[in-house]
Structure formats: structure tokens, C-alpha cells
Amino acid sequence: MKIGYPCINESLDCTSSRTFRLASYSEERLIAIVEQNLACLRRILEYNVAHGLLFFRLSSGLVPFASHAINTYNWQEHFRMTFRRLGEYIKSHNMRISMHPDQFVVLNSPNEQTVRNSIAELVYQGSVLDLMGLNMTAKLQIHGGGAYGDKPSAMDRFADVYHNQLPDAVKARLCVENDDRTYSLQDCLVLHELTGMPVIFDNFHHECLGNGEPMAEAVQMAASTWQQKDGLLMMDYSSQAPGERRGKHVQQIEEQLFHDFLTDTEGLDMDLMLEIKDKEASALKALEIAKSLGRL
DNA sequence: CGCGGTCAAGTGGCT
DNA sequence: AGCCACTTGACCGCG
Numbered sequence: 001m002k003i004g005y006p007c008i009n010e011s012l013d014c015t016s017s018r019t020f021r022l023a024s025y026s027e028e029r030l031i032a033i034v035e036q037n038l039a040c041l042r043r044i045l046e047y048n049v050a051h052g053l054l055f056f057r058l059s060s061g062l063v064p065f066a067s068h069a070i071n072t073y074n075w076q077e078h079f080r081m082t083f084r085r086l087g088e089y090i091k092s093h094n095m096r097i098s099m100h101p102d103q104f105v106v107l108n109s110p111n112e113q114t115v116r117n118s119i120a121e122l123v124y125q126g127s128v129l130d131l132m133g134l135n136m137t138a139k140l141q142i143h144g145g146g147a148y149g150d151k152p153s154a155m156d157r158f159a160d161v162y163h164n165q166l167p168d169a170v171k172a173r174l175c176v177e178n179d180d181r182t183y184s185l186q187d188c189l190v191l192h193e194l195t196g197m198p199v200i201f202d203n204f205h206h207e208c209l210g211n212g213e214p215m216a217e218a219v220q221m222a223a224s225t226w227q228q229k230d231g232l233l234m235m236d237y238s239s240q241a242p243g244e245r246r247g248k249h250v251q252q253i254e255e256q257l258f259h260d261f262l263t264d265t266e267g268l269d270m271d272l273m274l275e276i277k278d279k280e281a282s283a284l285k286a287l288e289i290a291k292s293l294g295r296l
Numbered sequence: 297c298g299c300g301g302t303c304a305a306g307t308g309g310c311t
Numbered sequence: 312a313g314c315c316a317c318t319t320g321a322c323c324g325c326g
Contacts, residue, residue, distance in 0.1 A: 007319045021322060022304060059319065068304060100318045104305035117305060141318080146307050179317090181308065236318080245310085247316075275318065 001232075001295050002096050002271040004055025005283040009047055014040035017061030027073045030064060034075060037062050038082050045089055053283050055096045055271045060121075062128060067120035076131060087132025096271050097138040098234060099125045106145040107166075108158040115161060122170045130169060137231030140173045141200050144183030144191060151187065159194035175200045177236065180208035180247045185218055192225045199225045203261060204238040204275070208247050215264045223268065231271075237261065237286075238275040249275055253282035255289060262293050 008015065016037045020029055041062065048056055065071040076083075090097060105118040122140060129138045147154050162171065176192070177200035178185045185206055188199045201222035203215060210218065223233040239257050241248040253276050272290075276282040290296050 015319095015321080017319065017321080019303090019321065021302090024323090057318065061319080061321090065304075070304090098318095102305080102319085103307070103317050106306055109306070111306085114306065121305085143317090148307090177318095245316085247309095249318095273318085279319095 001269055001290060002053075002055040003274065003283055003287050003290060003296075004048070004053050004057070004096070004272070005274050005276070005279045006057035006100070007059040008279055009044045010279050010281070012040070012043055012047060014043060016041040016044060017059040019061055019064040022065065022068070022070065025065065025070050030071065030073055030075065031078065034063050034079060035082075038079065038086065042086060042089070045086070045093075045095070047280070048095065049093045051280070051284060052287055053280065054094060055098075055273060057098045057100055057273060058128065060099065060102055060125065063124065066124040067117065076127060080131065083128065083131035084133060087134055090132060090134065096231070096234075097129065097132075097134055098141055098273065099129065099139075100141045101125055103143075105142055107142070107161045108145040108148075108154045110148060110157075115165070119161075119165060119170070122174070123167060126167075126170045126173050129173060136172050136229050138173065139175045139198070139200070139230070139234060140170065141175050141177050141234070143177055143179045144187060147182050151182075155187070155191055155194065158191060162195045162197070171197075175230075175234065178202050178205050178209070180205040182209075184209045184211065185213065185221065186211060189221060189225070197225070198227070198230045198233075200234045200236065201270075202236040202238070202275075204236070204240070204249070207240070215261065216266075216268065219265050219268050219270065223270070233270040234273065235270045236273045236275045249277060251277045253285050255285060258286055259289055259293070262290060262295055 175198045176188045178188045199222045238249045241250045274283045
């Protein structure tokens with residue numbers, strides 16, 4: 001089991017997702033910002049290694065406007081060696097990496113332009129992992145998309161785009177994660193049947209939208225969609241912010257709940273991404289709890 | 297120099 | 312009808 005957190009490190013004084021306005025786009029600016037983002041990413045990875053956090057989600061914002069038509073610059077070539085060195089660092093420390101394209105990536109949208117933009121974004125994010133030289137255990141994690149009042153049709157459309165429009169390089173990394181209001185674990189298992197994509201399991205979303213399957217059972221169902229080449233099951237872990245709107249993530253890890261989760265899933269293995277607002281602080285607490293239970 | 301409106305992009309649930 | 316949340320705030324014009 002590896003434990004990690006997404007995108008941002010709050011202990012460091014840098015961010016790997018600096019950007020700028022479309023209106024102020026220039027190649028000079030793009031190059032300068034990407035250079036800073038990748039330098040910060042390096043520092044974050046070093047922090048993670050020093051603290052035993054071996055799972056990390058790269059920010060979608062590493063390369064601003066990477067999938068936008070305005071960006072015709074060959075940043076892949078310009079930063080080839082930087083990406084390669086980052087990848088070598090990741091591999092030499094046996095870290096697991098994921099990326100999570102944001103809510104604008106919707107493969108089953110009825111709007112063809114939205115689908116085209118979504119594919120371009122997936123190609124960008126996959127190319128970052130490719131440039132790093134990471135194997136197919138480094139994943140791209142998306143949701144099922146919209147339902148548009150007819151989920152079975154929407155799922156068929158997803159599968160159609162998957163088979164007929166996605167490049168192999170994206171398909172080899174793409175995973176679907178259960179969300180908290182439209183695509184449940186069961187729905188994702190159907191998408192898995194239609195496409196072969198592994199299912200990333202989110203315990204908190206499962207609590208918001210599920211059929212009441214016990215946690216261990218749900219984890220096992222998701223795990224069964226992962227093959228050797230995909231690596232260990234990836235999971236997102238979070239819990240409800242007390243007193244807040246349903247579905248809102250907690251500010252800091254609820255240690256008892258995390259302990260209970262690990263006890264409930266005893267004997268199962270997975271890599272855990274802590275989707276908790278205070279980032280590495282909670283990931284470090286989770287690491288200690290997992291250690292104390294002999295799960296690392 | 298700090299604040300607040302706004303920023304490439306979609307969807308659905310809530311008020 | 313408009314706001315909010317989402318894996319993550321950050322930029323930039325204005326006072």
C-alpha cells in the first residue's frame with residue numbers, strides 16, 4: 001500500500017499549477033511558467049520521498065493551455081529532458097503517479113466539440129506520463145460524465161467514444177472513478193464491462209451514491225477490474241465534513257474513520273489517495289495509522 | 297500591496 | 312434562474 005495526496009503541497013512555498021490568463025498568452029510566458037511548475041513538482045516529489053508518501057497526483061495545470069488551440073508550441077520537445085528526469089526520479093523511488101482531468105472532460109457529452117476538447121485534454125495528460133517514461137500503472141482518472149436523462153444511452157456513447165476515438169496511449173491509462181451523484185460503483189462496473197477500463201474506487205462517493213455494498217465488498221469489486229499491467233487498485237479516500245453539505249470533503253482526516261476503513265478492508269491491498277483539504281498533513285497522519293496496523 | 301472579481305472548458309443538484 | 316461543487320485556486324486590475 002502506498003499513500004498520497006493530490007496536486008498541492010502546503011508545506012512548500014511553491015505551486016506546480018501556476019498559470020496565466022488566456023488573454024495574456026505568449027510562448028515566452030508559457031515556457032517560463034512551465035519551467036517554474038516543473039521545478040516545483042520536483043521539490044514536491046522530493047518532499048514526498050523524504051516523508052514516505054509514495055503516491056501522488058500531478059496537477060492538470062502543469063502546462064497551461066496544453067490542450068487549447070492557442071498553444072501550438074512544442075513544449076513536449078522543449079521540456080523533454082526535464083520530464084524524463086522527473087520520471088527517472090519517480091521510478092527510482094518506486095512512486096505511483098496519477099492524473100485527474102477536471103470536470104470539463106466529458107467523453108459522453110452530446111456536444112461533439114466538448115468530446116473533442118476532452119480527448120485533447122486526455123492526450124495532453126497522457127503525454128505527460130509518457131514523457132516521464134512511466135509504465136501503464138500511472139493512470140488517468142475520469143468520471144463517467146453526464147447522464148442526460150438516459151444513463152444507459154450515455155454509457156453506450158462513452159463506450160463508443162472509447163473504442164472509436166481515443167488513441168491507444170490514452171486507453172492504456174484511462175480509468176473511471178465512481179462519482180457522488182451520477183455514476184455509482186455499479187455503473188462504473190458496467191463501463192468496465194463495455195471498455196475494459198479499471199475502476200478507481202472512491203469510498204466517500206460510494207457512501208454518497210451506492211447501493212449499500214459493504215466497504216470491503218465494494219473494494220473487492222473494484223479491485224477485480226485491475227490487471228497486472230495496471231498495477232494495484234487505486235482508491236480515493238475521504239469522508240464527510242461534519243455539519244457541512246453532503247458530499248463536502250473534510251478539512252482534516254478523521255483518524256478514527258480512517259482506522260475503521262483500514263480495519264474493514266483488512267487483507268486487501270490498494271494505493272490510497274487522500275482527498276482531504278489539508279493535503280500532506282492528513283496524508284502523513286494516514287501513513288502513521290496504516291503503519292501502526294501493519295498495512296505498509 | 298491587498299482585495300475581490302474573474303478565469304478555457306461541463307454537468308447536475310441545491311436554494 | 313442562479314449558485315455551487317467538483318481532484319486543485321491563481322491571476323490581475325483596481326483602489
